[in-house]
Amino acid sequence: MCFQDKSLQCSDCGATFTFSAEEQEFFQSKGFTNEPKRCPSCHTARKTKRYGDGDYSYRSRSWQQMFRLNFYQVLDDPNSN
Numbered sequence: 001m002c003f004q005d006k007s008l009q010c011s012d013c014g015a016t017f018t019f020s021a022e023e024q025e026f027f028q029s030k031g032f033t034n035e036p037k038r039c040p041s042c043h044t045a046r047k048t049k050r051y052g053d054g055d056y057s058y059r060s061r062s063w064q065q066m067f068r069l070n071f072y073q074v075l076d077d078p079n080s081n
Helices: 021-030 040-051 063-076
Strands: 006-009 016-019
Touching: none
Parallel strands: none
Antiparallel strands: 006 016
16 A cells, blocks of 8 residues: 655644655554544654653553562562562
8 A cells, every 4th residue: 555645734733744665654554443533743742751761660560570580579488488
C-alpha cells in the first residue's frame, strides 16, 4: 500500500501536524487502526503527566512485573533464608 503524508489536527491544542508516510506504515505494521489524535508535543506532555518524567518506576509497571522483580531479587540474595 502506498502512503502519503497527511495533515491532522491535534485534539488537545488544535495545531496541525504531519502524520508521515513512514509513521502510517509503522502504524499499519503494528496493527493500529486509528490515526494519532495528538501532535508529538501534546503526546509527550500527556505521557509525562501520566507516567512521570521518564522515571519508569512502579507507576508504569504492573503488579505482576513488580512481583516477579521482587521474587527473583529475593532468590538471588545470598543472605535470604
